[in-house]
Amino acid sequence: MPTITKKPEVPLKTGVALLNDPSLNKGTAFTPEERLALGIQGLLPPGVSTQEMQAKRATRNILSRSTSLGKYVELINLLDRNETLFYRVVMDNIDKMMPLIYTPTVGEACKEYAHIFRRPRGIFITPADKGRVREVLGNWPHKDIRIIVVTDGERILGLGDLGANGMGIPVGKLSLYTACAGIPPAQTLPVTLDLGTDNPELLADPLYLGVPQKRLRGAAYDEMVAEFMEAAREIFPETLIQFEDFANRNAFRLLEAYRNKTCCFNDDIQGTAAVALAGIYSSERITKVPLCEQRFLFLGAGESAIGIGGLIVRALEAEGLPRDKALRCCWFLDSQGLVQSGRSDLQEHKKTFAHEHPPIATLAEAVETLKPTTLIGVSGQPNRFTAEIIGAMARLNERPVIFALSNPTANAECTAQDAYTHSRGRAVFASGSPFADVRLGATVFSPGQSNNAYIFPGVGLGVLASATRRVDDAMFFAAAKTLADLTTENDLKKGRLFPPLTEIREVSARIAATVAASAWDRGLASTERPADPLEFVRGLQYQPEYRKFI
Secondary structure, three states: OOOOOOOOOOOOOOHHHHHOOOOOOOHHHOOHHHHHHOOOOOOOOOOOOOHHHHHHHHHHHHHOOOOHHHHHHHHHHHHHHOHHHHHHHHHHOHHHHHHHHOOOHHHHHHHOHHHOOOOOOOEEEOHHHOOOHHHHHHOOOOOOOOEEEEEOOOOEOOOEOOHHHHHHHHHHHHHHHHHHHOOOHHHEEEEEEOOOOOOHHHHOOOOOOOOOOOOOOHHHHHHHHHHHHHHHHHHOOOOEEEEOOOOHHHHHHHHHHHOOOOOEEEHHHHHHHHHHHHHHHHHHHHHOOOHHHOOEEEEOOOHHHHHHHHHHHHHHHHOOOOHHHHHOOEEEEEOOEEOEOOOOOOOHHHHHHOEOOOOOOOHHHHHHHHOOOEEEEOOOOOOOOOHHHHHHHHHHOOOOEEEEOOOOHHHOOOOHHHHHHHOOOOOEEEEOOOOOOEEEOOEEEOOEEOOHHHOHHHHHHHHHHHOOOOOOHHHHHHHHHHHHHOOOHHHHHOOOOOOOHHHHHHHHHHHHHHHHHHHHHOOOOOOOOOOOHHHHHHHHOOOOOOOOOO
């Protein structure tokens, strides 16, 4: 049975070359015997540290930095020096480190990417590489790649077009694949399709490291994507490709173009949908309002919003609701007002949810008219859930469900403090970026983070464990239900709709077992089903342990 844990060949490196290889370097943890045998005697301080001692030192150094960006830089410096120790530190402090290597700090790091650049990570593919993308991908030193995260940098979080600076997103996502799900880091590859940028600030920045030209569009863009997809399948035939932070104009159509041709998914559409649906399932246990009796109003109608709506419809159909009625449970408000059938300006991905209804211009009017039980913000616009909006939701519902999912933190539709304060503590709240606990009188609320990291690492591990030929929405539906089931009554009492981040490795393992089971059950897998899928998956997970050289 194929596995994903083949050990890469150990390069025959000694001396300074060994210390400069982050995948092999152990720093002060090299034993006296190893130092003599490997030609590094005298190149390190004489004291020998355990990994635990090193982790304490590194963690202290990271957390001592005065800014989040400073902490991020210190973390990346650690990754550049000692990959194994980096993952030990991240895994042991996941609740503190995830906000640094992922949202919200990674957004700031992407904006400053060219200014804080230290060492290249991943593969950049540019228009100049047309016709030789295979050769470019072949330059990557590791050949057993199982996960590729690829972006074109056009819609980085809620920050927009960051061009080549968007590389921070694939790097961060793949760090979470390893830390949360245990995918060996040598089997991951970050890729940026740097096909230009339309961001005038980047084009005017002399320090910008990307291609200084306007973005490719139309056939030229599609040809570059097609060449990359074909080359990736040829060079890394067992890989899963995750599309990340593509703009709406490309995200939906690329997913539809490739989802049945190769093993791929779009995290912004499918991963976001799964974690949001898990939060909705959890909120149902608090509100006691059955899913089929709920009405969902979305502020925003982009890829994340439509993805969530689509998975909600699937969930409603699974409970027996006819599709036409399931669709009418979901309503969307974009920059032009209510998405309704009378509009002639709707993009294709919105038309499924364009119901017959008189025009509605504002969010306040939509809340009063549609009377939603759940309000979901995926607009990328900060502070849109005002005291008036939250108050109206609280007036219409005993326990209003309010999800402010836009990232990074500065783009959230409201803060946790706002949601609890303006609803007088009755809101069931979740956010895309983390918020601190909120105290109202004697009650302390611990808001849950609707973080894609609860979903995509486990889905990826399950796909690789089963060697499934394709990824489909049924797998994300199964992942959402598993995540919701792992949320305890104690979590709900604290106001948290998801398990603690400290449990994410086990969460990922259970989601992976569920996803793999979905593939095995439906004949999509290329591996034999083991007797115990969960134990099989756990046995595949990478552990950040130092290699013994002698």
